[in-house]
Amino acid sequence: MVHLPTLRLHQGQVRADLAYSHAVPMARCVGHRVALGVDWGLNTLLSAGAVRLHDDGRITALGSGGQFRAAGVLAKQHRLRRQSEKLHAKNARHQRLTGGRAQRDLTPNHPLEHRQALVQDEIHRVNARRANLGDALAWSAARWAVDQAIAISATVIYLEDLRSMEARGMGRTMNTRLSQTVRGQIAEHMRHLAAETGITVVSVPARGTSKHCPNCLSPLRHRKAPDRPTTSGWKWALCPGCGWQGDRDQGAWRRIAARGLTHQAKTVAERSTPTMVIRATVDPLEARAVITPTLPMASRDRSKTGPTRHKSTRPTPRRRRTPSPTGPQGPAGKRPEGRAHTDRTRLPRAAHRNQGVTTISTPTTGRHRPRGAELGAGFHLHAHATPPQWETVPDPRPTPDHSADQRR
Template sequence: MDWGLNTLLSAGAARLHEDGRIAALGAGGMFRAAGVLAKQHRLRRAEERLRAKADHYQRLIGGRTALAPRLETKHGVLSDEISAIATRRSNLNTALAWAAARWAVDQAVAAGASVIYVEDLRSLEARHMGRTVNTRMSQQIRGQIVDRMRHLGAEVGIAVVTVPARNTSRHCPRCLTPLRHRKAPDRPTTPGWKWAVCPGCGWQGDRDHGAWQRIASRGLVHQTRTMTDRTTGIMAIRTIVDTLEARAVIATTAVESSRRDRSKTGSTRRQTGRPAPRRRRAPSPARLQGLAGKRPEGHVHTDRPGLPRAAHRLQGVSTISTPAISRHRPRGAARGAGFHRHAHATPPRWEIPCPDTTPGMESFS
């Protein structure tokens, strides 16, 4: 599991074979929570503005005694609004943490995994990224998600281990060469560094996908370095061994093509320009000859009663009629019957009698 800003979680599955080779199972997935995170940021900004206003009122209360009662009332109203916003933020964080943890555990169960390796960001510092990005990273609820992930993983027998996050997004998951980050090819006008290209082996992809592959391979080769806290029972990999890190690479698998050979080996089969129509294998049952004559054989059922003609249906005043001049007329339609039995227009004014208001009028002269 790799963390992100807008893409909260990027995850995938990897398998360690007996010969020491690590293979990635699939392309992985993402847990996007941009809408919820944007709402969190709006609530945080609203709470910051209210707290600044409440502090200003508190300073005015301490300086002026004449307006103190009125300012204290306003300060109490602001305090209630701040408490309500704080409660909304707490509930939103709790719901998001449970949703992300459940998604991660469900992905592990579907892949048949026995352990979940999560990136540990406590040793990292958000430097040279700007005040806005630093604030967004500090407002993440990664700790709550990991705690709930451990709780849900224990129910299904999956361990959760934290892995150091050093150079997980910087090095190539296949050859450990430093990556070059650039704009995504599907978004050439959007600035950023979401796309990574390896100058060594030529691998390229989303930097988050490369990061979860690095985290998975690092956790699998450092299994013997996993430590368990006696008091809390939290499992983590504290340090990285260079000799083990050199083997933490994803092996390249040859793509097996399922396409068959379509090269021409003989003459092309002659095809008719117009295929023969489908006909009923058994003749239609005999019927009495009516005014319309015998129905020709075809695909229409002969044992079902036909619908009444459109001209014989009940037509109201507000039914939309068929245009008088029309080149196209459907089969079975009649003029003045309408194009649909449930299509109605607003009744005309002359159908609704106007109320008589004459007796109620009186003269003021």
């Protein structure tokens, strides 16, 4: 349905903006079989994975899940926040020196008139950069989560509700990092993008999702990750009951998705906002919100049944292992070494994708020159997402028959 146009002037020309509406599938509260669980984090902004509810009540995980890491973007956001705080402090100092008068009350010959105007303009520019960066991060994270749900043919996204789990008494640093993750904008954009494909977004209570084991609901023991013993924090979880271990965020999205599938009959719509939420958990339903481990695949028999086939030695090694010859004298060229051409002295910045949270504390004094997120290298070089790699689930929706249209 095309609506009435809106006329506007653009560079001396009249343009008409045509708004239109199209029908989308209706989101439903119950009847979900495949769900995507999304867990919030600090450095790993989103951790998501898919689970499936079987006819006998078992819940199994589909794949190992994915992550949306935005440590570099959060580092740049943290740098802009520190710059904004310094500018506000400088502006407050100018106001104290001028006796608290506003900019319009200053005399034209006041010595602080020009400085205060420059500081206020810089504050507006920094605030605009922070807003644009947060909106870009929110749209990118929401688009990634919805694409994961579309790839697995999920009909619902269960999102962790952190409104009852705000960090109280955790210190100023932790509260600042939590506020910088723009969770509200991500959830709003996720609902907007999911509504176009008929996917329901439901908020699930977050109490106990990272505390209990997803397989047996036993209390987990948190410790340092075995592959990162020097990294601060307790990212690794170990279950003393069933022996499950893994990243605590990977266990959290399993708990969120399983809790949402078992409590889908308790889904209600809020009156103030058109959002769907599960307000509280029920003990009998919570006892069934466990992930049933899938049986490991039987390994094929690798026992030797005959003599080993002789491999002929190659006269020269493979092309990608052969070093490039020395450059000839003259205009003639030489064979490149591997995929990267030898005429490029350094790779582009897009090749250096390992951005950690340590970039926010890079010193800016001395001979050291900061790189990466500290210099503002760009958004997409510092937001890294896992591509959709899930187990194949048949689509229950019937496929349209185009043969009749072609014959017609």
